[in-house]
């Protein structure tokens with residue numbers, strides 16, 4: 001019998017030498033005519049060893065490309081998946097392939113190209129995993145991995161969430177999700193909690209918003225029950241803290257959280273945090289917290305593309321047993337592009353409108369129902385380019401300066417004003433505004449918006465300039 005461990009060592013030894021693999025691949029002839037049957041065999045083996053969510057995430061998203069007598073090429077959706085396969089699944093592939101072919105065949109992982117990766121959107125409609133009924137964890141029953149639709153913008157966050165749910169405290173600690181509002185950060189957090197409890201019903205899971213943490217802490221001081229507070233927060237296996245940007249300005253809470261974090265981290269307990277921005281962009285977050293949060297993995301969630309939005313709506317419509325024609329789903333998904341909570345709200349609105357009118361849901365009914373909330377109904381038809389031009393004319397700088405990267409104050413302030421006005425006066429999403437400013441991140445737009453918004457109350461000159469520009473734009 002060829003020892004599987006020898007095979008594994010061989011595999012690991014060669015892992016870095018992908019080029020050698022490729023050469024060998026070119027030398028080797030095809031050995032299996034029916035790649036599909038072999039893949040089915042591998043899948044059936046993994047079905048027995050992985051959880052359903054693990055199987056869906058890692059195996060279902062991969063596809064075999066070719067096999068020779070030396071290698072099998074497996075296509076995976078992202079570098080994150082590739083990394084996970086190499087570290088956790090590859091040795092099993094070698095073992096199972098040996099069982100099937102009697103030969104040592106080493107896997108090579110290639111990343112699927114960007115254009116086609118949308119094909120991997122998980123549109124599984126069935127909900128098979130019963131969410132945990134443990135109420136003390138305060139988890140929302142609806143927020144599980146099964147109800148989470150995977151798309152380009154959240155694929156990596158979803159995979160990382162699954163890793164920490166199945167292997168808490170080991171690989172990514174803390175796990176930090178950041179991104180705009182309503183994009184699924186809370187949903188993923190709860191899914192981690194459910195999955196962990198499913199695998200280990202005895203696990204202690206605690207989910208809190210940052211406000212609840214702060215309030216619990218303040219109450220514990222007022223009621224002299226700090227010991228109880230500490231026991232409650234430091235004796236858990238998984239601590240989930242949502243929206244930690246609200247820790248800004250709360251010195252005492254940050255101090256306490258620092259100690260909570262250290263206690264859990266030292267005990268190898270898993271910590272998961274979310275915020276609307278990266279830790280170093282949260283104003284007044286203590287440096288020592290910022291650096292600790294960077295110990296683990298930070299993953300952003302970006303707004304879903306159209307296919308993902310349609311898949312989310314379809315899942316929701318199915319769950320509510322609503323009959324909605326595909327083109328109507330596409331229409332609704334096309335109207336709301338940056339916030340899934342609003343997308344779901346739009347569907348509820350269409351549903352209510354159909355009930356009131358006693359009509360079936362159609363595209364024209366959806367258009368009527370959404371008239372008052374879709375972006376095109378906002379009063380302004382102003383474009384971002386018009387705003388950029390008005391601001392650059394006003395400050396006598398070039399359009400290239402407005403969209404460029406120069407960091408001098410005489411350009412940075414007008415650029416921030418232009419971003420502020422783009423958010424105030426147009427219905428464009430934050431990522432779209434960022435893109436129009438030379439491909440900047442949405443968090444840069446949030447930062448600019450908040451800075452100008454704040455300064456307007458303090459700086460008369462700035463306020464006058466913004467009013468003048470607005471007036472010019474209104475003409």
Ligand SMILES: Nc1ncnc2c1ncn2[C@@H]1O[C@H](COP(=O)(O)OP(=O)(O)OP(=O)(O)O)[C@@H](O)[C@H]1O
Pocket residue numbers: 143147148149150154180181182183184185186187188243276312340341344
């Ligand atoms: N990928 C997804 N698949 C299915 N539903 C989703 C997905 N992403 C978000 N949702 C749904 O959208 C709604 C908003 O998501 P969630 O509350 O998790 O957003 P969030 O990023 O935490 O927002 P906030 O920053 O406001 O806290 C929820 O109902 C959630 O179930």
